[in-house]
Amino acid sequence: MKTMKNERKKEIKQAKKPDKVEIIGKENEKQKQSFEVDRRSVYKCVQCGTCRSVCPVFDVVGWESANTRGRMLIIKSLLEGRPPSEDVFPSLASCTTCGICASRCPAGANPPEVVEAARAQLVKCGITTDAQEKLKSAVMTYGNSFGETKDRKHWLSKAERSKLPEKSGYVYFVGCFDSYRYPEFAKKTFKVLQRFGVTLLPDEQCCASPLLRTGFKENAEKVMGRNLEQIRKVGAHTIITSCAGCYTTLKNNYPEELRVISLPEFLAEHLEELNLKKLDLTVTYHDPCHLGRHNKIYDAPRKVIQAISTLKEMKNIKEDARCCGGGGGVRIGYPDISLELAKNRLQDVPEGVNYIVTSCPLCVRNLRDASGDIEVLDIVELVAMAME
Amino acid sequence: MDITAELRKIVGGRLSVSPSELYCYSSDASQVKGMPDYVVRPKSTDEVSRIVRLAYENDIPVTARGAGTGLAGGAVPVEGGIVLDISGMNRILEIDIDNIQVVVEPGIIQDTLNDALKPYGFFFPPNPGSSAMCTIGGMIAYNASGMRCVKYGTTRNYVRDLEVVLADGTVIHTGSKMLKSAAGYDLTQLIIGSEGTLGIVTKASLKVAPLPKTRKLVIASFENAEIAGQAVVKTFSNGVIPSACEILDRVSLQVLKRYDPNLVLPSEGDVLLFEVDGTESSAREAAEQIIKVCSPLALSIRLAESEKEMADIWAARKLVGAAVSRLDPTKTRIYVGEDVGVPIKQIPELLKRAQEISEKFNLPAMKYGHIGDGNLHLALFIDVLNKDEWDRLNRAADLIHRTAIELGGTVSSEHGVGAARAEYMEAQWGPALEVMRAIKKVLDPKGILNPGKLGL
Numbered sequence: 001m002k003t004m005k006n007e008r009k010k011e012i013k014q015a016k017k018p019d020k021v022e023i024i025g026k027e028n029e030k031q032k033q034s035f036e037v038d039r040r041s042v043y044k045c046v047q048c049g050t051c052r053s054v055c056p057v058f059d060v061v062g063w064e065s066a067n068t069r070g071r072m073l074i075i076k077s078l079l080e081g082r083p084p085s086e087d088v089f090p091s092l093a094s095c096t097t098c099g100i101c102a103s104r105c106p107a108g109a110n111p112p113e114v115v116e117a118a119r120a121q122l123v124k125c126g127i128t129t130d131a132q133e134k135l136k137s138a139v140m141t142y143g144n145s146f147g148e149t150k151d152r153k154h155w156l157s158k159a160e161r162s163k164l165p166e167k168s169g170y171v172y173f174v175g176c177f178d179s180y181r182y183p184e185f186a187k188k189t190f191k192v193l194q195r196f197g198v199t200l201l202p203d204e205q206c207c208a209s210p211l212l213r214t215g216f217k218e219n220a221e222k223v224m225g226r227n228l229e230q231i232r233k234v235g236a237h238t239i240i241t242s243c244a245g246c247y248t249t250l251k252n253n254y255p256e257e258l259r260v261i262s263l264p265e266f267l268a269e270h271l272e273e274l275n276l277k278k279l280d281l282t283v284t285y286h287d288p289c290h291l292g293r294h295n296k297i298y299d300a301p302r303k304v305i306q307a308i309s310t311l312k313e314m315k316n317i318k319e320d321a322r323c324c325g326g327g328g329g330v331r332i333g334y335p336d337i338s339l340e341l342a343k344n345r346l347q348d349v350p351e352g353v354n355y356i357v358t359s360c361p362l363c364v365r366n367l368r369d370a371s372g373d374i375e376v377l378d379i380v381e382l383v384a385m386a387m388e
Numbered sequence: 389m390d391i392t393a394e395l396r397k398i399v400g401g402r403l404s405v406s407p408s409e410l411y412c413y414s415s416d417a418s419q420v421k422g423m424p425d426y427v428v429r430p431k432s433t434d435e436v437s438r439i440v441r442l443a444y445e446n447d448i449p450v451t452a453r454g455a456g457t458g459l460a461g462g463a464v465p466v467e468g469g470i471v472l473d474i475s476g477m478n479r480i481l482e483i484d485i486d487n488i489q490v491v492v493e494p495g496i497i498q499d500t501l502n503d504a505l506k507p508y509g510f511f512f513p514p515n516p517g518s519s520a521m522c523t524i525g526g527m528i529a530y531n532a533s534g535m536r537c538v539k540y541g542t543t544r545n546y547v548r549d550l551e552v553v554l555a556d557g558t559v560i561h562t563g564s565k566m567l568k569s570a571a572g573y574d575l576t577q578l579i580i581g582s583e584g585t586l587g588i589v590t591k592a593s594l595k596v597a598p599l600p601k602t603r604k605l606v607i608a609s610f611e612n613a614e615i616a617g618q619a620v621v622k623t624f625s626n627g628v629i630p631s632a633c634e635i636l637d638r639v640s641l642q643v644l645k646r647y648d649p650n651l652v653l654p655s656e657g658d659v660l661l662f663e664v665d666g667t668e669s670s671a672r673e674a675a676e677q678i679i680k681v682c683s684p685l686a687l688s689i690r691l692a693e694s695e696k697e698m699a700d701i702w703a704a705r706k707l708v709g710a711a712v713s714r715l716d717p718t719k720t721r722i723y724v725g726e727d728v729g730v731p732i733k734q735i736p737e738l739l740k741r742a743q744e745i746s747e748k749f750n751l752p753a754m755k756y757g758h759i760g761d762g763n764l765h766l767a768l769f770i771d772v773l774n775k776d777e778w779d780r781l782n783r784a785a786d787l788i789h790r791t792a793i794e795l796g797g798t799v800s801s802e803h804g805v806g807a808a809r810a811e812y813m814e815a816q817w818g819p820a821l822e823v824m825r826a827i828k829k830v831l832d833p834k835g836i837l838n839p840g841k842l843g844l
Binding site: 082 | 402404406407408409411412413415416417427429455456457473475476497499518520521522647707708709710711712713714717718720721722723772773
């Protein structure tokens with residue numbers, strides 16, 4: 001065998017000119033649709049590799065396809081006519097959309113947006129993973145990402161449920177995680193918010209974040225419509241949520257008319273009214289990617305924490321905070337990678353802290369699963385301690 | 389022979405033939421493309437040796453790759469075959485401060501190495517703009533340098549010993565921990581800059597330098613780049629050797645300000661950044677000398693006020709090359725004709741010609757670079773969806789390469805030749821290229837090591 005004889009390999013293609021982008025999809029029956037992603041946002045990438053040095057997934061996996069530049073290249077190849085296939089999943093489905101690449105990209109590219117757009121195109125072409133399909137089916141059938149059948153407000157007593165105001169300017173959007181995995185967070189959060197006249201939606205559905213992050217745009221719109229209808233009926237002008245995933249979705253994917261605020265922001269705004277005790281605790285804070293880098297909410301959670309305890313920062317914070325691995329559908333699609341990311345993030349925890357505090361249930365779960373020595377709390381738990 | 393099976397025997401799961409994975413290894417940061425047939429990620433010298441031997445016995449091209457940040461297609465397998473992704477061999481094996489050196493595997497990232505050396509008060513001086521992501525192996529293969537080479541020299545000046553896997557899999561050492569040696573040919577220097585065409589570096593002993601006590605930065609602006617070039621020549625002829633001497637033309641300044649709006653940079657003209665280092669008094673003296681020499685030519689000149697200001701300016705400067713889309717989202721920086729160099733005295737002429745070329749082909753350009761060592765990074769940017777702009781770009785790049793040779797310079801000062809600049813080797817070297825070809829023939833008779841590069 002002499003590979004050099006291969007004619008295909010003889011071509012040294014310099015300065016490839018992507019003037020014509022062929023529509024693909026003839027070879028594969030599934031590919032009834034063309035693969036279209038905004039080309040300008042893809043061609044912004046100059047392949048310099050800056051993202052390679054910060055991508056947390058690449059740090060664990062080691063293959064070029066598992067870093068942002070690799071993902072942009074693969075998307076470019078699909079745009080330029082390579083037929084999409086399941087072969088692209090380990091690359092495109094393993095991005096947590098944490099956005100650290102975007103924050104460092106000298107060219108100003110926004111890879112998480114491009115990756116999400118590419119995932120939507122794959123769905124359009126009928127190319128999905130089993131994990132994706134399971135997730136979609138759970139949300140569309142049961143209104144939550146876990147496929148849970150019990151009442152979303154099961155954490156309230158029947159009496160409490162019956163007393164919920166039907167109309168209010170403020171709604172607490174609980175989210176799937178706090179509803180089904182951390183109902184104690186939901187209880188504590190609602191206890192704080194209730195005194196400000198906040199109500200719940202009568203039949204809250206998943207915010208649609210899992211659908212949007214994994215490419216099911218059309219399905220997401222249906223689910224968002226169901227929530228929107230209820231929000232309007234309740235007469236709410238402000239939505240408060242304690243989940244970073246719900247927050248970024250409500251804030252950036254729902255109509256602009258909604259005022260969306262995160263629980264840390266709400267708490268920081270009402271610190272005086274909350275009358276919190278100062279506790280003899282030193283804690284550190286993990287910035288959830290979708291609250292921090294994506295929405296620049298860095299100060300509010302710190303203000304709340306510092307009102308209660310002493311804050312000792314992690315090694316990488318705010319814009320430079322490393323992802324816990326819980327987002328972007330990676331936890332469900334690639335649990336091993338997701339867990340390794342969480343373990344790496346725990347390396348950033350400083351010595352001498354009593355708790356790791358964060359403000360996203362996905363981060364809580366992933367960091368807890370990484371089994372560090374230090375307990376992980378949601379910010380509402382710290383607040384509840386200070387209210388006791 | 390089933391090559392996939394044989395490779396798997398050597399590296400297990402660290403082998404890929406997946407089309408998507410292969411695609412990710414079909415380019416670097418240049419415009420050169422070439423699909424590999426296999427990608428392997430070896431973890432040891434022994435694995436590299438066995439892979440190369442397998443390739444040798446079966447006439448399969450082998451292309452080594454670090455972080456793939458190269459700008460000449462050096463890591464691109466233009467004739468297919470095996471890509472050896474060495475970036476996983478990234479350990480620091482020994483920090484030997486008593487011998488003022490460090491022993492590393494080639495996949496270590498430049499900044500990571502310097503982070504490890506900092507507590508000892510030492511550093512590895514060559515610092516490309518890509519220092520946050522490029523590997524030492526790549527730096528050795530392309531004799532990389534960067535902003536501080538004007539005082540500290542290039543990678544070539546810091547390598548004492550290399551462990552190299554030759555084309556047939558034989559492993560050799562090219563030097564020792566000695567400061568000097570008068571025994572035989574200097575194979576270390578032969579391997580440095582050979583772009584993976586003579587052997588694969590699997591370990592390196594590097595000289596390190598003490599960190600300077602202080603650094604100071606002089607920021608000066610000039611009416612045009614030519615006058616700035618004259619100021620550089622004048623500074624050197626007055627006996628000042630800065631630790632960095634960079635030019636940023638007005639377009640580069642606009643891009644920098646978009647990248648970091650907090651930077652305080654001159655609002656008019658083309659800018660020179662002079663960095664001096666040493667003790668507090670020697671650095672101050674050198675900075676004052678620069679201010680004195682350059683003032684008659686400058687529109688403005690001042691000393692940076694704080695360490696933070698210096699750090700912010702350098703951080704932005706390092707990434708300016710890729711940041712042009714910040715100025716115009718429809719434009720992308722294309723790395724062609726980006727690394728020419730000329731003797732220092734010819735800098736004003738090169739700057740003038742570069743401007744003429746940019747105007748002739750009606751292509752906007754940033755001019756920045758290590759003007760202190762004659763290295764100009766001409767950054768041409770185009771709308772990548774416009775075919776006509778691609779044609780003009782390639783013609784402009786060709787002309788800038790030929791201009792550099794005509795002025796007694798080089799087509800590449802620090803990025804390497806790879807496949808992107810291979811066609812100019814004959815013009816730059818004449819009969820000396822035949823000597824290079826002869827050396828290649830002896831060390832790699834079957835031509836399996838990074839074929840299609842260096843014009844060999």
